[in-house]
Amino acid sequence: MSVTLCLETLDQTVYEEMLSHTALGVDELAAKLDVEPDRIRDCLDRLFALQLVQASFEAPSRFTVVDPVLGMKRLLEQQHEELVRSHRQAAGSQQALIRILAGAGGGAQQADGVERLAGLDSVQGRLERLALEAGDEILTFMPGGPQSPASLEAAVRNDALVLQRGVAIRTIGLDSVRGDAATLRYTRALVGQGGEFRTAAALPTRMVVVDRTYALVPIDPADSRKGALFLSAPGMIAPLLALFEREWGAAVPLGSDPSDASYVPSEQERSLLALLAQGHTDESAAGQLHISARTARRIMAALIERLGARSRFEAGLRAARLGWV
Template identity: 60%
Template sequence: MLVALGLETVDEAVYREMLESPALGVEEIAARLATTPDRVRACLDKLFELRLVQESFEAPGRFLAVEPATGLQRLLARQHAELIERQRQMADSQASFLRMFAGAGARVSSGGGVERLEGVDAVQRRLQELARDAVREVLTFMPGGAQSAAALRAARHHDGQALGRGVAVRVIGLEGVRGDAATLGYARWLTEQRGEFRTTASLPPRMVLVDGATALIPLDPEDTRRGALCLSGPALLAPLLALFEQTWERAAPLGPGGAGDPDPLSDHERALLTCIAQGHTDESAARQLHVSPRTARRTMASLMERLGARSRFEAGLKAARLGWL
């Protein structure tokens, strides 16, 4: 389990030995694991850096393993901070990438896969055309936090048009929209219509990608009213599609009933997630919570679906990111 959090197998083995037998020294642990004392010391250095072990107050120079639940919370907090930093760096890179396109737009002819659209009206007309003609999917970055009433009306109109024909619609907004009633209302409406909405800590400039064939990006990310570039062609769109999918994978699902609810989990669900985060299986968690294994499995499957998680570990990580634990 801890390998997914950055520990190697031998690091985890040393940690487990220290938990099970606190009195063991470096030599004894090395003998049990059939490795060298120097390798164990290197593992201890790493575990100490990750705050999974700490120095004994009674015997300075001797290390003690931190209780698993506390240790996991520390690792999750560390990974969360690293994830936020990676998202920020990725957003900065994406913004630079899109500004490069915008700067090049004035120099590319209409036959070069880049068309310049001047002003809001021209952009809205093209969005209407794209929503009308979409056959497969519409992917959108929605930066800027709370959206204006006009922008939300336009989004509902365009997305509703596409969704009505069975086109998949996925939107990524900033986490701050969870606290804005109007934007959150749009997000709830979208999910009710079988679209998908996720949030993340940072985003590149606004972008709309349709059917993997056309993309709109702003001429000026700081002033979207100036207009947009309409991009087409695999060479231009492939990196934008890849950036969207990378951001989507790191984003948090909206959840049932809309995010922003004061308490998205029942007491039973929170207790089950806490047990899973501590390393329990569904069966051992069921014993801890005095429910049947079937109930624990069913509840965990529902939580994983709500969180968009593909494993129990990922569910624990995403729940911690959302502040559910």
């Protein structure tokens, strides 16, 4: 049975206390946090299931906290199959994962490669510097829905300067921006200058990754005004890159070719997609549709190309998002 990553507030508080005070036991944690010992035990059980704490080698009856970076790697492995099975469920898990990364820098003993940036001005200043210094690629989650026209106009100017230097830009927004005229103008300008923009039904919290080396994530995903964490440790960047690539693979391009957005698949194409989604092979699906297996493969290859997918699985996700199946 898979473990869903979902830390409650008390779980995270206990985890942070154990990071800062490694010698605390159940009774000491209960006294410090002013809660019943049984609630601490429940928290430790959940943290143990998520492999964020483990039995102490020196005192097997006690728990010891797992290094945050190692814990993130373990959690990412645990969540891999669940992320693949459900894109929407993945987005929720990813948001919780980023919350834990934020928590890794919140205790008295901050992990290497974590810098706290307090307030929006500090965050904006760092973003501008990163954009100026970027040499390869900027990856962004934009989960806030439609942006203001003024901010989008500023983004067009900034993106143009970045793209002129040969830096790639890949951005994922929410599906809701498809109905916003200002965002559509922005995406057309971005794509026209060589950038890429896709949308997804759900996204984790805002995130920016630059040159696969640095990342910014909010300290508190529920309140971006509190500032952000600037991450540079490779062990923290790697899982964020993996999360972005999974979301990118399932997201639907926006603004690259208006004819694709208006394309209506034939009944034969819809039926083939539905049969393949049910687990049929090319041969069995062809038999159901009374066509040859070669024809079924040709139709599927054309659909994969039209959807801009890299695999049948990715094509199936995009087709479902577009309402084709």
